[in-house]
Amino acid sequence: MIEIKNLRIEDTSDGWSRVAVDVNFEGMDDLYNGEGIWFSTPSKNKHMLSESYDAFLLVPLYIAMSYKQDLYIRGKVSKRLYKNIMTYVQTILCEYSERLSKVNIFVDGFSNTTNQIKNGGIIGTSFSCGIDSLTTIYDCYINEQDEDYKLNALFLCDCGAYGNYQDPKSHEAYNQEYIYNRPAADELGLPAHQVKSNVHAFMGNIKDFQLDKLHGRNIFNSGSWGYLATFSCVFALQEGINKYYYPNSYEYEEIKECGKYARGYDLSKFCESYLVPLLQTENIEFITHGCQYTRTQKTERISDWHIMKKYLNFGCKKNGILCGQCSKCTRVLCILDVMGKIEEFSTTFDLKAYRKNLFIKKCHIRYNAMTLSPATAGAREIVEYYKAHKNNTMPSALTAWIYMFFYRARRKIARMLKI
Numbered sequence: 001m002i003e004i005k006n007l008r009i010e011d012t013s014d015g016w017s018r019v020a021v022d023v024n025f026e027g028m029d030d031l032y033n034g035e036g037i038w039f040s041t042p043s044k045n046k047h048m049l050s051e052s053y054d055a056f057l058l059v060p061l062y063i064a065m066s067y068k069q070d071l072y073i074r075g076k077v078s079k080r081l082y083k084n085i086m087t088y089v090q091t092i093l094c095e096y097s098e099r100l101s102k103v104n105i106f107v108d109g110f111s112n113t114t115n116q117i118k119n120g121g122i123i124g125t126s127f128s129c130g131i132d133s134l135t136t137i138y139d140c141y142i143n144e145q146d147e148d149y150k151l152n153a154l155f156l157c158d159c160g161a162y163g164n165y166q167d168p169k170s171h172e173a174y175n176q177e178y179i180y181n182r183p184a185a186d187e188l189g190l191p192a193h194q195v196k197s198n199v200h201a202f203m204g205n206i207k208d209f210q211l212d213k214l215h216g217r218n219i220f221n222s223g224s225w226g227y228l229a230t231f232s233c234v235f236a237l238q239e240g241i242n243k244y245y246y247p248n249s250y251e252y253e254e255i256k257e258c259g260k261y262a263r264g265y266d267l268s269k270f271c272e273s274y275l276v277p278l279l280q281t282e283n284i285e286f287i288t289h290g291c292q293y294t295r296t297q298k299t300e301r302i303s304d305w306h307i308m309k310k311y312l313n314f315g316c317k318k319n320g321i322l323c324g325q326c327s328k329c330t331r332v333l334c335i336l337d338v339m340g341k342i343e344e345f346s347t348t349f350d351l352k353a354y355r356k357n358l359f360i361k362k363c364h365i366r367y368n369a370m371t372l373s374p375a376t377a378g379a380r381e382i383v384e385y386y387k388a389h390k391n392n393t394m395p396s397a398l399t400a401w402i403y404m405f406f407y408r409a410r411r412k413i414a415r416m417l418k419i
């Protein structure tokens, strides 16, 4: 069994405060050296930290389901969250991965539900400053006039998206991203809050994370569980936050079309449009934003916004300029290229790096668009976008196929010669 107990709010020596619990693994391996789970924030935000166990429910649930262990929470949780988990969420997770099994969750009662969602609290979202995040800020802050829905705070969480908790580089990457993105929040006039956690230290040690190695990643595939960690960070601050916009990665249609290919690999692509609305408490309403747009539509939507030109960030900045050659940069630049706006972004991206081997990059996109894999929807969307415009410079299907045939043959021969 997994036991979560002894919740406390405490100050740490670095000027931060945190809500922490002890974790007891009985009858199974300890996943993280006997340590507990915590969520922390600068002490000026201490009043936001919640004494509910909600923040310690989702990730221990995923671990319990992975190891077929019952979960014992020695404290109170939200009745709404508990009911949704017991009735719906576990079913969705079992459909997502055959490695997961339904488990019992025992709690010591429910939090006071008279504290319903109130007006005047914090309405937040993430400010990673990627396309999804910026589209959410653009729609829900710049273009939102209703104070009940208008964003009034931004959050950046260090809970897995930057890599393994034990790797100091992951925290350096997080700090660097905060330094790059903070001026965007200042320019928008929004407070930029930091949240850190060690919750991904536990997730990274789950046995089924071997999957990530199949995809050649040195860091976790946070897509498989990352947003459970992000929501847990928000639950930890639910004394202050009333609404939270979750910037969706995938369009409704894309999830319908590609979800089945993402089974066991990418929880977001499998079900984010219908799982996220179930992760609610009486105090926090989560709103998924972005499902109504394709990636191309998001890029088009914010391409004239000076904040995008100045602060777009995919975590690949060098000296303040995006690399121009990673898959995220290539995808957005291809769209801007067709729109005829690429030169407007000459100080945002390294355009020289983008144009180097561009034909080869496009052959990869064209080829991916022809194959059936979880990645194809994005590639197909770009190819369709090129087709719909006059200056279609995407290689033909035949050209891409021939190129990829020789590309793969060459790689195979090179590998054989190495052996």
Ligand SMILES: [Zn+2]
Pocket (backbone or CB within 6 Å): 314, 316, 322, 323, 324, 325, 326, 327, 328, 329, 330
């Ligand atoms: Zn890049």
